[in-house]
Every structure is written in structure tokens, then in C-alpha cells.
Amino acid sequence: MSASAAAERARLERAVEAAFERVDDPCSIAAKAPLTVTELGLVRDWQLDDHGCVHISVSPTAPSCILIGSIVAGIEKQVAAVDGVTEVHVEIDAATVWSPALMTPAARGKLERRRAGSIASVPVRPRQWESGG
Template sequence: MTQIEQVYDQLRKVIDPELNINVVDLGLIYDVKLDQGKLEIAMTLTTPGCPLHDSIVNGVKYAVSTVEGVEQVDVELVWSPPWTPDHMTEAGRRALG
């Protein structure tokens, strides 16, 4: 398993507390880059005013910090393109019903 695959595996452990679905299957993760120990994640939230944004971002940082070779984690919240249910994986759609 590559390091990026390990990152995504760890990200699947981060659950959006309102929808009870992981951030990957919700389609909140837009980009992941790893270069010489520095991991950069571009992600969004389901709504810009999400009151749990600190909790979710901290959960992401904590989860991926366990991947071997990751020395620094930067999470950037982006709002373009805005999240829609179209970003969800098939597993996420099934979980949402």
C-alpha cells in the first residue's frame, strides 16, 4: 500500500458527526499531496458555516499523522468548488440512504 493509500485509509476513520459518514465517502477530500514528509490536504465541508469545522479538521490531522513518513500535516479548507452530494462516493450515497 502506498503512503497516499495509507492516508486515504486513515481519512476514512474521520467521521462527519452530523451525517455519520467518513470524510472520504462524503467527498470532502479534494486533494492530497505528500512531498518529503509534508502532507497537504485540501478539503471542504458540507456547509461553510459548519460549527464542527475545528473538530473535523483536527480529526483529519490526527488520523493522518500516524502514517509512516508523515512529519507535517497542513489542512486547507477550500470552498470552491462548493460541496454537493454529487461529490460523494457510491458507498457514501448508500450510507446516507
């Protein structure tokens, strides 16, 4: 592979990775703690072939995830928009059981800060229903 071809491939790989960063998980948006599919660890694997075709494997956050179709569509749209990508194929990896351990450390910190803020604004008391409020 020539130096210019290697540089172009590296550019394309960086652009594909950046495209993943533009796809947010819909449930995290609804929870007001937006996280990308990369931050959540939903992109299990991806390969770029010599013809510009990108093969991507993603896992849902739960077996009953009803928004995985939206996530796949978002990934397809963002990756297809990358200059140099000729095709995008996304496969759902239902065999991988997602857990918070798959999240990036930065994402776990972001989620923890969001939770701490929620708890601070609406404190929960143990067995608060027994005291009438």
C-alpha cells in the same frame, strides 16, 4: 526513484488514504448515519511531498459548518499518526460548494438506506398536522 523508494511511497500513500477513512463527519454521526470524510467527498485534494509532508484540501458541507474545525483536527490527527508522515497541512477550500454529488456511490446508498429505515419506522403522512396527529 528506486523500486524500494517507489514501494515505500505507494505504502505511504495507501496509509494516508486509510487515515482519511478513520475520520467521520460529526453531523453524520449525530444523524446516526456515520460517513467518513472520504465517503462525503470532503477531501478535495491531497499531495505527499518527498519529505513526508502531506498537504490536504478539504471543503465543508455548508458555508456555515461549525464543525469544520473538528473535521480538520481529526484529519490532522489521523494523518500525522501515519508512520512516515513528517508534517500535515490542512487547508479549507471554501470555494468548493459541497453537494451530495460529491459523495461516493456507496455513501449515497448508505444514506438512502438510513433514510428509508427512518421513514419506515416513523411514517410521514402528507399534511398530517391537519388530521390532529
